[in-house]
Amino acid sequence: MIKSVASEAVMRRICISLKSSQFSTASQVQPNAKPPSFRTSENDPQKHTTAHIGQFYQIPTKERKIFLYGGLPKSYEIQTKTFNETCIMIRKPSIDIINCLKSLDYSKPAVRFVLFGKKGNGKSLSLAHVLHYGYKSGCLLVHVPWVGNWMRRCKETSNSEAKEGHIDLNLDAAAWLVHFKSQNEHLLNNPELKISKDHVWSKRENTPKGAPLTELIDFGINRIKYASSCVVSLAEEIKQLTTGGHCKTLVAIDGFNAFFYPNTRVFTEKKQIVHPHKVTLTEAFLNLTKFDWNNSAILLTQLLKKIRRLIYLDIFWDEMDLNI
Amino acid sequence: MLNISRNIDKFLFRILEKQLVLTYATAPNIEKEEEFRVLNLKHVKGQVTVRRPAKKAEVLPPRSMQMAVDQDWGNVWPGPRTFHPATVPLPVRQGYSEKGVSPSKYGNAELMKIPNFLHLTPPVIKRQCEALKKFCTTWPKSLDTDEKCEKHFPVEVWSSTYCHSSPTIRDPLSRIVTVKFKLKALQLNARAKDKFLRLVGERYDENTDTVTIVTDRCPLKKQNYDYAMYLITALYHESLNVEPWEELKSEADMEQYIWENNASKANIEKIFGKEAKEIPQIQIYSEAVDKYMNEGESEYTINNYGEAVRRILNIPLTPL
Numbered sequence: 001m002i003k004s005v006a007s008e009a010v011m012r013r014i015c016i017s018l019k020s021s022q023f024s025t026a027s028q029v030q031p032n033a034k035p036p037s038f039r040t041s042e043n044d045p046q047k048h049t050t051a052h053i054g055q056f057y058q059i060p061t062k063e064r065k066i067f068l069y070g071g072l073p074k075s076y077e078i079q080t081k082t083f084n085e086t087c088i089m090i091r092k093p094s095i096d097i098i099n100c101l102k103s104l105d106y107s108k109p110a111v112r113f114v115l116f117g118k119k120g121n122g123k124s125l126s127l128a129h130v131l132h133y134g135y136k137s138g139c140l141l142v143h144v145p146w147v148g149n150w151m152r153r154c155k156e157t158s159n160s161e162a163k164e165g166h167i168d169l170n171l172d173a174a175a176w177l178v179h180f181k182s183q184n185e186h187l188l189n190n191p192e193l194k195i196s197k198d199h200v201w202s203k204r205e206n207t208p209k210g211a212p213l214t215e216l217i218d219f220g221i222n223r224i225k226y227a228s229s230c231v232v233s234l235a236e237e238i239k240q241l242t243t244g245g246h247c248k249t250l251v252a253i254d255g256f257n258a259f260f261y262p263n264t265r266v267f268t269e270k271k272q273i274v275h276p277h278k279v280t281l282t283e284a285f286l287n288l289t290k291f292d293w294n295n296s297a298i299l300l301t302q303l304l305k306k307i308r309r310l311i312y313l314d315i316f317w318d319e320m321d322l323n324i
Numbered sequence: 325m326l327n328i329s330r331n332i333d334k335f336l337f338r339i340l341e342k343q344l345v346l347t348y349a350t351a352p353n354i355e356k357e358e359e360f361r362v363l364n365l366k367h368v369k370g371q372v373t374v375r376r377p378a379k380k381a382e383v384l385p386p387r388s389m390q391m392a393v394d395q396d397w398g399n400v401w402p403g404p405r406t407f408h409p410a411t412v413p414l415p416v417r418q419g420y421s422e423k424g425v426s427p428s429k430y431g432n433a434e435l436m437k438i439p440n441f442l443h444l445t446p447p448v449i450k451r452q453c454e455a456l457k458k459f460c461t462t463w464p465k466s467l468d469t470d471e472k473c474e475k476h477f478p479v480e481v482w483s484s485t486y487c488h489s490s491p492t493i494r495d496p497l498s499r500i501v502t503v504k505f506k507l508k509a510l511q512l513n514a515r516a517k518d519k520f521l522r523l524v525g526e527r528y529d530e531n532t533d534t535v536t537i538v539t540d541r542c543p544l545k546k547q548n549y550d551y552a553m554y555l556i557t558a559l560y561h562e563s564l565n566v567e568p569w570e571e572l573k574s575e576a577d578m579e580q581y582i583w584e585n586n587a588s589k590a591n592i593e594k595i596f597g598k599e600a601k602e603i604p605q606i607q608i609y610s611e612a613v614d615k616y617m618n619e620g621e622s623e624y625t626i627n628n629y630g631e632a633v634r635r636i637l638n639i640p641l642t643p644l
Binding site (some may be wrong): 050092095096099100104105108109181291292296 | 593594595637638639640642643
C-alpha cells in the first residue's frame with residue numbers, strides 16, 4: 001500500500017517537471033522558462049531589498065576579483081569551482097547592514113557592526129555580500145580576510161625593529177598589502193589620495209609627504225622587512241584621508257576576536273606565546289576600528305571554533321550586534 | 325616391594341572375581357536349557373548398589389499465596405527489611421534483559437539491593453502518627469501563612485537523631501546541624517549585604533534568598549548548634565562593620581556592572597561630544613548595557629542592546 005502511494009507521488013512529480021520543461025540536471029535554463037524562484041537576476045547589491053531575502057544572486061566574474069586573495073571560506077571556494085559561478089544568498093542581516101549603510105550619517109563618528117553567531121551560520125558570506133556592496137558603491141575597502149590565519153598559521157615571525165618587544169608578521173603583512181591593492185585598484189588611481197606626512201623607514205629609505213598612497217603600498221610589498229610598519233602607517237593614512245573626505249571607507253574584518261585571544265600560535269624565538277597585542281599588525285587594525293574618525297563604517301565578524309566570544313570591558317563596546 | 329605388588333594383584337583379582345560372580349548371580353534368568361551362560365565382562369560395574377534416590381526437599385508454596393487480601397500489612401512488614409520475594413504478594417519486576425521481559429522478583433538481586441519502604445505504607449504511617457499525637461501540641465492558629473512563619477520564626481534548625489540496636493546506640497551523624505534563614509530577615513543595607521555575601525560565599529542561594537550553614541566540626545549536637553549561632557552573629561556584626569580598606573574597592577572588585585562608572589559611558593560621551601545626561605535616549609541605552617552585563621548574554625539582552633544602540637545612533641531599526 002505504502003509503496004504504491006510513494007511511486008504515485010514520484011510519478012506525479014516527474015509529470016509536473018516534464019510539463020514545466022525544467023530538467024534539474026540541465027546546466028542551462030531554457031530561454032522561455034521562468035527562472036527558479038530561489039534565484040534573482042539582480043546582481044547589484046546596491047539594489048537589494050528585503051524582497052530579495054532568501055534568493056541567490058550571482059557575483060559577476062569581473063567583480064569576483066575582490067576575493068582573489070581571500071574573503072570567502074575555503075569550502076565555499078571549492079563549490080564555486082564546481083558550479084562555475086559565485087552565488088551568495090541574500091540574507092536578512094546583510095540587507096539590514098546595507099540598509100543602515102545607505103542611511104548612515106557619515107559626518108558622525110564611525111559606526112561599528114558586529115556579525116556573530118554559531119559556526120556555519122553565514123557570517124563570512126554575509127560579510128562578503130556587504131563587501132561587494134561596498135565595492136559597488138565606490139568605498140575604499142579595507143578587508144582582512146581571516147585574522148585566524150595571522151594568529152594561528154603565521155608564515156614568518158620576526159622581532160620588530162620599530163617597536164621593542166613586538167613581533168612582526170612580515171610575509172602576512174606583505175600578502176595583505178597585495179590583497180588591499182588588488183581590491184582597490186580602481187580607487188588608488190585617484191590623484192587625491194596622498195600621504196599626509198613623511199614616513200622614514202631607515203637612513204636611506206623614506207616615503208615623503210605628498211606622495212601617492214600607491215607608493216606607500218608598493219614600498220611595503222617590495223621591502224618586506226618594513227611591511228608591518230607599512231601597514232600601520234597605511235592605516236593612519238587611510239583614517240586621515242577618509243576624515244578629510246577624499247574617500248569613503250568600509251573596514252571589514254573577519255574573525256575580529258582573534259585580535260584579543262591570548263593563546264595564539266605566534267611564537268618568539270624562545271618559543272614563548274605572543275599575545276596578539278604584541279603583534280604590530282593588531283595595532284593597525286585596532287586603530288582602524290576606533291570611532292575617532294568619520295565617513296566610514298566598520299564591519300566585524302566573530303571567529304568561533306575554540307576561541308570563545310570575548311567581552312572586553314575597557315575597549316570600545318558600543319558596537320551594534322546583529323543576530324543571525 | 326614385590327610383596328606389596330603381589331598383594332595388590334591378589335586384591336584386585338579378588339574384586340574382579342567377586343564382580344564376575346555377581347554378574348553370573350544377577351544375570352537375567354535365561355532358559356535353563358542353555359548349557360553355557362554368556363560371559364558378560366562389559367557391564368562389570370552393573371547393578372552393584374542401587375543408589376538411594378536423593379530426597380527432594382518439599383518446597384512449600386510461597387507465603388504470599390496464603391495471605392488474605394485484607395490482612396494488616398503492618399504486621400507482615402513491621403520494620404525496614406531487605407526485600408523478600410515470597411513474603412511480598414506483589415508481582416514486581418526489576419531489571420533489564422536485552423531480549424525478553426524484566427526479571428521477576430524471585431532471585432532478583434536488584435530488588436534486594438535497593439531500599440524499599442514497605443514498612444511505611446500509609447495506614448502504618450497513620451497508625452504511627454496517631455501514636456505520636458499524644459506527644460504533640462497543636463499548630464498555632466495564627467501561623468497560617470508562610471510569610472507569618474518567616475516573620476516570627478526566621479531561623480530553621482535541622483538535625484537528625486539515630487538509634488541503633490547494636491552495642492552502641494549512638495551514631496556520629498547525629499552531630500550535624502543545619503541552620504537556614506532568609507537574608508532579608510537580617511535587614512542589611514546594600515554595602516553590608518554585599519560584604520555578607522562575599523563572606524558567606526557558596527552558602528547563599530539566590531533563588532530562594534536562603535543562607536544555609538551546616539556545622540559538624542564539634543562532637544556534640546549542642547556544641548554544633550551553638551557554633552552555628554555564633555557564626556550568624558559574627559557574620560552579621562562583621563558585615564555591618566566598615567573597615568578602612570573597604571574604601572579601596574575599585575571597579576574590578578565590583579560584583580555588579582554599573583554603567584555610570586564604566587568605559588561604556590566614557591565612550592558614548594566621546595562619540596557624541598556631550599555629557600551623558602544630555603544625549604537623547606541615553607536612559608534606554610544605559611539600561612540595556614547594564615542588563616547585558618549583569619544578566620549575561622542571552623537573546624533577549626542582546627536584542628535589547630541592539631535596539632537601544634540603533635535608537636541612540638539614529639540607525640534604522642531591524643526590518644521585520
